[in-house]
Amino acid sequence: MPLFATGLNHTTATISLRERLAVREAEVPEVMAALRDQPGVEEVVLISTCNRVEIYAAGSEPQSVLPYLDSRFGLGPDVSKLYRHVGDEAARHLFRVVSGLDSMVLGETEIFGQVKTAYAKAQEVGATARTLNKLFQHAFRVGKHVRTSTHIQQGATSVGGAAVELAEKIFGELRDSTVMILGAGEMSRRTAQSLQSRGARSVIVANRTHERAVELAAEMGGRAVHYDAWPEEVKIVDVIISSTSAPHHVITPDHVRAALRRRQGRPLFLIDIAVPRDIDPACGEFDDVYLYNVDHLEGMASEARARREKEILRCEKIIDGEVTTISRQLAIPPGVVPRAASSPESTASASTTATATHPASATPA
Amino acid sequence: MPDPDRLALMLSTLCFLGAFAAAAYRVMVAPYRGTWPHHGLMLAGFLGQCWVLAIKGKELGRCPITQPWELLVFISWGVVMMYWLVGPAYRVSLMGIITAPLVWIFQVLALILQGTIPPQTGDSIFRAPAKIDPWLEWHATVSLLAYAAFALAAAAGVLFLFQDRQLKSGHPHRLIFNLPPLRNLGRGLVGLLHVGFILLTIGIISAYFMEKWPNALKLGASWAVWAAYLGILAYHWRRRWPQRRLAEVAALIFLLPLASLWIVSRH
Missing domain, CATH: 1.20.120 (Four Helix Bundle (Hemerythrin (Met), subunit A))
Incomplete structure (x- = not known):
C-alpha cells in the first residue's frame, strides 16, 4: 500500500513554523481523525513533539493529507517547507526517527517513547490498520535493535550528562544521594537538575548572596545554607557542584580531610565547573574522593558525541536491511515522487524533497 | 579418552571460559547484567564441578579435598555457590563478571596439577578411610x-x-x-x-x-x-x-x- 510521511523538525523549520504546526495533546485525536477522513487516506499516525511534527499516512492517495494541513494550520507558502517521504523512504525515515538518528542529540532515547505514545493514541482513535500497525511495530523493533547492537546511545553528550554518568558509576543509584551546590550559577543548576532527574533527592545550596541560594533551593526543592556554613555540610553530601566566581580555591584539602574523618568511608564526588577553578586539585588525591573539572566533563561529552557520529553508518546499515524487509512484507513501493498534492507549488516542492531525501544525508541528526 | 573426573573438569572449565566470554562481551557493549547465556554456562559449569566432586567423593569415600587440585576444584565450587547465594543478596550482579574468570583460572590450575599426577596402576591409590x-x-x-x-x-x-x-x-x-x-x-x-x-x-x-x-x-x-x-x-x-x-x-x-x-x- 502506498505510504507517505511529511512533517518538519528542528533542522528544517524555524521554531515559529514548528509552533504553527504543533498540535496540542488534546487536539491530536481530532486532527488524526480529520486526516484519516481525507480522500485516499486510510491510516494515519501523527507525532507532535517540541522538535518535530510528522504525519505518517497510508492509503491509495496518502499525500492528500497535505491540503488538509495547509488549510487547518494556514501554512500557505510554508507548506513547501514540509519534507515528504514516499514509499520505502517513509519507512526509512520512521526507522531513523525511532533510532534517534534524526534527533537534535544524536541517539537520544526520548523520541522512542514519544513515537510509541503517538502510535498508541492513533490506535485508540482507530486511525491505524494493517499497514501502519505493522510499520510502527516493526519500527519499534528496529529502534531497539539499533540501540542494542550499536553504540549510538552510549555515553553522555553534555556536561550535566557526564556528571550524572560519573555519579552513577560511583554511587550506583542516586536515590540516596545528597547534592550540594556551591555558587548558584546556571551551570550548577543544570548539572544538579540532571542529577535530580536521575533520582538524587536532596539538594543543599550555598551562595555568597544568601537570597539567591534560597531562591535556587526553593526552585529545586532543596534547602539553602549560609555560605560560611557549607563546610559543615560536606560530611553528609555525596556530590558537590562548585561554580563560584571566587578567584581562589574555595574547597581545599583541609576541608576535604576534615570531612572525610566524619564520612565513614563514603565516597565523595567533587565537580568543579568554575573558571578559575574552585577546588584545589590536591583534593582529588584523597582516597574515595573523585574530582572532575569542566575540562574533564566536556572532554567526556565530546568523546561521546564523536563516538555516536562514528556509529551512524552502522545504524544506517541495519536500517537499510529492515527497510527492505518491511517493504517486502507490506508491498510498499520504492520511494518515488508523490503525485499531485493540493497545489502545483506543493507538487513541485514534493518532487525536490522526495528526490533529495537520501537516507544518510537528507535528515540531519 | 581422559578419566571421567578429568573430562568433567575439562567440560566445566570450558563452560566457565564461555561464561567469562559471555560476560566480557556484554560488558563491551552495554552495562553489565547477567544474561541467559552467562547464567546457563555458569549453571553448566557448576554441574560439571558437582560431577567431578561426586566422582572423586565416591572414589575416596570422603570429601574430595585430599590433593591440591581437588582443593582448587572445591574452592571453585564454593565460589560459584557464593555467586548464586551471596551475589543476589548484595544486589551485585557483578559477581558474574568476577566469578567466571576467577573460577576459570582456578580450574585451569587444577587441570594442570591433576595432569602432573602419575597414572594409577591397579587399584586406586586413594581408598576410603576406615572411619x-x-x-x-x-x-x-x-x-x-x-x-x-x-x-x-x-x-x-x-x-x-x-x-x-x-x-x-x-x-x-x-x-x-x-x-x-x-x-x-x-x-x-x-x-x-x-x-x-x-x-x-x-x-x-x-x-x-x-x-x-x-x-x-x-x-x-x-x-x-x-x-x-x-x-x-x-x-x-x-x-x-x-x-x-x-x-x-x-x-x-x-x-x-x-x-x-x-x-x-x-x-
Whole structure:
C-alpha cells in the first residue's frame, strides 16, 4: 500500500513554523481523525513533539493529507517547507526517527517513547490498520535493535550528562544521594537538575548572596545554607557542584580531610565547573574522593558525541536491511515522487524533497 | 579418552571460559547484567564441578579435598555457590563478571596439577578411610567455603581498584561505565569478608570437635588467616576504612589463605 510521511523538525523549520504546526495533546485525536477522513487516506499516525511534527499516512492517495494541513494550520507558502517521504523512504525515515538518528542529540532515547505514545493514541482513535500497525511495530523493533547492537546511545553528550554518568558509576543509584551546590550559577543548576532527574533527592545550596541560594533551593526543592556554613555540610553530601566566581580555591584539602574523618568511608564526588577553578586539585588525591573539572566533563561529552557520529553508518546499515524487509512484507513501493498534492507549488516542492531525501544525508541528526 | 573426573573438569572449565566470554562481551557493549547465556554456562559449569566432586567423593569415600587440585576444584565450587547465594543478596550482579574468570583460572590450575599426577596402576591409590569423621568433613567444607568468599572478595577488590584508578585519572575508559558501580562493589566486598570470616570461625571451631585434632601447623595457619581477617574487619568496624584501602587489603590479604592452603595440603 502506498505510504507517505511529511512533517518538519528542528533542522528544517524555524521554531515559529514548528509552533504553527504543533498540535496540542488534546487536539491530536481530532486532527488524526480529520486526516484519516481525507480522500485516499486510510491510516494515519501523527507525532507532535517540541522538535518535530510528522504525519505518517497510508492509503491509495496518502499525500492528500497535505491540503488538509495547509488549510487547518494556514501554512500557505510554508507548506513547501514540509519534507515528504514516499514509499520505502517513509519507512526509512520512521526507522531513523525511532533510532534517534534524526534527533537534535544524536541517539537520544526520548523520541522512542514519544513515537510509541503517538502510535498508541492513533490506535485508540482507530486511525491505524494493517499497514501502519505493522510499520510502527516493526519500527519499534528496529529502534531497539539499533540501540542494542550499536553504540549510538552510549555515553553522555553534555556536561550535566557526564556528571550524572560519573555519579552513577560511583554511587550506583542516586536515590540516596545528597547534592550540594556551591555558587548558584546556571551551570550548577543544570548539572544538579540532571542529577535530580536521575533520582538524587536532596539538594543543599550555598551562595555568597544568601537570597539567591534560597531562591535556587526553593526552585529545586532543596534547602539553602549560609555560605560560611557549607563546610559543615560536606560530611553528609555525596556530590558537590562548585561554580563560584571566587578567584581562589574555595574547597581545599583541609576541608576535604576534615570531612572525610566524619564520612565513614563514603565516597565523595567533587565537580568543579568554575573558571578559575574552585577546588584545589590536591583534593582529588584523597582516597574515595573523585574530582572532575569542566575540562574533564566536556572532554567526556565530546568523546561521546564523536563516538555516536562514528556509529551512524552502522545504524544506517541495519536500517537499510529492515527497510527492505518491511517493504517486502507490506508491498510498499520504492520511494518515488508523490503525485499531485493540493497545489502545483506543493507538487513541485514534493518532487525536490522526495528526490533529495537520501537516507544518510537528507535528515540531519 | 581422559578419566571421567578429568573430562568433567575439562567440560566445566570450558563452560566457565564461555561464561567469562559471555560476560566480557556484554560488558563491551552495554552495562553489565547477567544474561541467559552467562547464567546457563555458569549453571553448566557448576554441574560439571558437582560431577567431578561426586566422582572423586565416591572414589575416596570422603570429601574430595585430599590433593591440591581437588582443593582448587572445591574452592571453585564454593565460589560459584557464593555467586548464586551471596551475589543476589548484595544486589551485585557483578559477581558474574568476577566469578567466571576467577573460577576459570582456578580450574585451569587444577587441570594442570591433576595432569602432573602419575597414572594409577591397579587399584586406586586413594581408598576410603576406615572411619569417616563427620567433624573433619564439616571443618574442611566450611573452611574452604570461607576461602571461596575471601577469593571473591579479593577479586572484587581488584575490580574496584581498576575502576578507582580509571576514575581518578579524570579520563576514564568507556568500559568502566559498563562495570558495577563502586559503592555496590564496596558493599559486596565487605559482605563477602563478613561471610568468609563467619564461615572460617565455624570451620576452625569445628576442628576442635574432631576425633583427632589437626596438627599444630595446620591449626596455626588457620588461626593466622582468621586473625588477619579479624584484624581487617575490626579496623573497618572501628574506623571505617576508605573503600579503596579496604579493596587493596582484601586483594593482598588473600595471599595468606592461599599460603595456608599450600601448608594444609602439604602436611
